[in-house]
Amino acid sequence: MQTVMLKLVTIIGETVLAEQLSDELKSLGAKGFTATEVRGEGSRHLRAGDIPGHNVKIETIVSPAVASSILEHVVQKYFSHYAVIAYVTDVSVVRGEKYV
Amino acid sequence: MQTVMLKLVTIIGETVLAEQLSDELKSLGAKGFTATEVRGEGSRHLRAGDIPGHNVKIETIVSPAVASSILEHVVQKYFSHYAVIAYVTDVSVVRGEKYV
C-alpha cells in the first residue's frame, strides 16, 4: 500500500466563520476539507457572561507548504479577533496525489 | 502511565457506506470504531450539479498490520467509485491491549 506523508491541518473556530474559512483554504491550495460541528470551551470563553457555544472544526489534508500558508493566513486574519485554534498533525495518506 | 504506539485509521466517505464499512473494519480486525457526522467538500464534489453533502468519518485504533489491511481494502473496494479518503495517524494509546 503506497502512502504519502502529508499534513492534516485542523482549524477550530466560530461556526459563522466556516464558509469564509473554507473558501480561503481553497484559495490557499487545499483541494477539499471536512467540517464537523463541535462545542468548544477555551480561555477566550471564560469571560463573565460568556457561554461556550457551537463551533466548527475544519480539517484539510495538504502539502507542508500549503499547511504553512494556511497557518500564516489564519493567524494574521483571525487570531486577534476570534477564538480560533489551529494545529497540524502528520498523516500517512492513501492516494496522496489527490491532495497536492 | 503505560502507553502503546498504535495506528488511528480515519476513513471519510458517504454516509450510506457507514454500516458496510464498519462491518468490514471488524472483519479485518478492528475491535471497535467511532463514527462522526461530518460535511465534506472535495475534488470529487466539484462536478457541476453536485452539492457537497453529509459524510461520515469513521475512526478506529488498530495495530500497524490491521491498519495496512484496512487501507488496502478501502482502496480496492471504494476508491474507484466513491469519494472516500483514508489516512493514518500515529497515536499513543492507554490500555493498548484492547485494540489488538
Next chain:
Amino acid sequence: MQTVMLKLVTIIGETVLAEQLSDELKSLGAKGFTATEVRGEGSRHLRAGDIPGHNVKIETIVSPAVASSILEHVVQKYFSHYAVIAYVTDVSVVRGEKYV
C-alpha cells in the same frame, strides 16, 4: 510561522460523562477543550442486549506533563467502570502559549 509541539489528548466516552470530564480536565491543567458528538461501538458494547450509543469525544491540547496527568486520571477513575478510550497525538500548534 512559529509553532510549538504539544499533545492532543482525545478521550471518548459516554455522553453522560462529558461535563464531569471537562471539569476534571480543567482542574488538571487543560486551558480549553472541544467536544464532539460521536457514535461508538467497541468491545464493551458487544454484550448481549447492549446497543451502541451516543458518545462524546473530548479533545484538548496540553503540555506533555498535563497529558500524562490526564491519562493517569482517566485510567484510574473511569477505565474499570466505563467504556472509555484515551489516546495522545503529537501536534504542531500555532500560538502554543495559549495551551500551557
